Every structure is written in C-alpha cells, then in structure tokens.
Amino acid sequence: xxxxxxxxxxxxxxxxxxxxxxxxxxxxxxxxxxxxxxxxxxxxxxxxxxxxxxxxxxxxxxxxxxxxxxxxxxxxxxxxxxxxxxxxxxxxxxxxxxxxxxxxxxxxxxxxxxxxxxxxxxxxxxxxxxxxxxxxxxxxxxxxxxxxxxxxxxxxxxxxxxxxxxxxxxxxxxxxxxxxxxxxxxx
Numbered sequence: 304x305x306x307x308x309x310x311x312x313x314x315x316x317x318x319x320x321x322x323x324x325x326x327x328x329x330x331x332x333x334x335x336x337x338x339x340x341x342x343x344x345x346x347x348x349x350x351x352x353x354x355x356x357x358x359x360x361x362x363x364x365x366x367x368x369x370x371x372x373x374x375x376x377x378x379x380x381x382x383x384x385x386x387x388x389x390x391x392x393x394x395x396x397x398x399x400x401x402x403x404x405x406x407x408x409x410x411x412x413x414x415x416x417x418x419x420x421x422x423x424x425x426x427x428x429x430x431x432x433x434x435x436x437x438x439x440x441x442x443x444x445x446x447x448x449x450x451x452x453x454x455x456x457x458x459x460x461x462x463x464x465x466x467x468x469x470x471x472x473x474x475x476x477x478x479x480x481x482x483x484x485x486x487x488x489x490x
Contacts, residue, residue, distance in 0.1 A: 304373040307335045307381045308443050314388050315450045325392035336385025343378035374436045380412040380444045387451050391458075399458050406451040411486055412436075413444030 314331040317324045341352050373381070383405045390398045390405075416436040436444070 304377055304381070304437075304440055307338060307373075307385075308440075308447065310335055311381075311384055311388065311447055312450070315454055328392055329389050332385045332388030332391075334385070335388065336382050339373070339378040339381035339385065342373055343375055343382065345372065346375050346378070373440070376412055376416065377436050377440050377444070380409045380436075383409050383412075384444075384447055384451065387455075391451075391454060394459075399455060402455045403452065406448050406455065407482070407486075409444055409451070410448035413441045413448060416441035417445065 310331050314328045317327055321327075344350070345352050387402045387405045387409070390402045393399075413436075417438075419435075420438050420441065
C-alpha cells in the first residue's frame with residue numbers, strides 16, 4: 304500500500320515541462336493498477352501470487368493470515384487511481400471526464416472509510432474483518448484523490464471550461480453540487 308501511494312505521489316510530482324513525464328506517469332499508473340489488481344485477485348480467488356512476499360512480515364505479530372496484504376477496498380481505490388494516472392496525459396475529453404469520475408470514486412472510498420472510523424461503525428466490518436481500510440490509508444486515499452483532481456483540472460479541456468462563459472461555469476458548478484449531494488445522501 305505504501306509503495307503504491309509513494310509511486311502515485313511521485314507521478315503527481317513529475318515536472319510538468321519534462322518531455323518524458325507523460326510516459327513515466329502512464330508507466331507508474333499501470334504499475335499501481337497492476338499491483339493492486341494482483342492483490343485484489345489474491346483475495347477474490349484465494350490464490351497466492353507471491354505479491355505478499357515482496358516485503359518481509361516476519362516481525363509483525365498479527366492475527367490475520369496475510370498481515371501485509373492491503374484491504375480489498377484499498378486495492379479498488381488504488382486500481383482506480385492507477386487508471387486515472389494512465390488517463391491523465393490523454394488529450395481526449397472523455398478521458399478527462401472519466402479521470403474525474405474515477406477520482407471521485409477514490410475520494411468516496413477513502414471518505415467512507417474515514418466516516419467509518421469517525422462514527423465507530425464496527426458492525427459494518429464484522430462480516431469480513433480483513434476488509435477494513437487502515438485509517439492512515441483512508442487519509443492517504445482522500446489526499447491522493449485531491450491531488451488527482453487538482454492535476455486533472457490543469458488539463459486544457461477544463462481550463463477552457465472554467466475560462467468559458469458564465470453559463471458553462473454555472474452548469475458545471477450545479478452538476479458538481481448535485482453529484483456531491485447525491486453521494487453524501489448515499490453515504
């Protein structure tokens with residue numbers, strides 16, 4: 304988990320003017336998505352793909368069978384983040400909008416974990432005790448989502464949208480408010 308977040312942070316901090324930034328960001332996004340997908344596949348199919356053996360966990364005294372494995376919701380959030388990093392350099396409008404949708408899903412996953420910790424919703428996690436996202440991971444997921452949104456907003460399409468007429472800004476702001484209300488209500 305820490306490796307994926309460190310890679311995502313490095314991808315967001317790549318210099319904007321570097322000609323190799325797009326390829327590096329895409330490669331890092333693929334690596335994050337692949338690593339998280341392998342870990343999620345281990346949970347879903349119950350197989351050992353040796354991804355857990357990348358780091359030595361002999362020193363951990365944990366009751367879980369795989370103490371270094373990320374929670375499934377963390378893996379989903381990192382897959383979505385990796386795909387967002389892959390789509391960031393793409394110049395198509397659909398890619399920009401899909402990046403924002405995926406980033407919002409990452410924010411929702413991290414926010415629901417934070418709300419679970421804040422409200423002490425322990426009963427929701429009793430069905431599968433290994434599915435719980437760690438508190439610091441939830442905070443990092445929300446921070447990563449904010450970073451991805453800020454990076455996506457730097458794309459030319461969104462610069463045109465915000466620099467356009469007031470009517471387009473009102474429609475965009477109204478849509479964002481409605482989506483936020485729907486997500487908060489669902490939460």
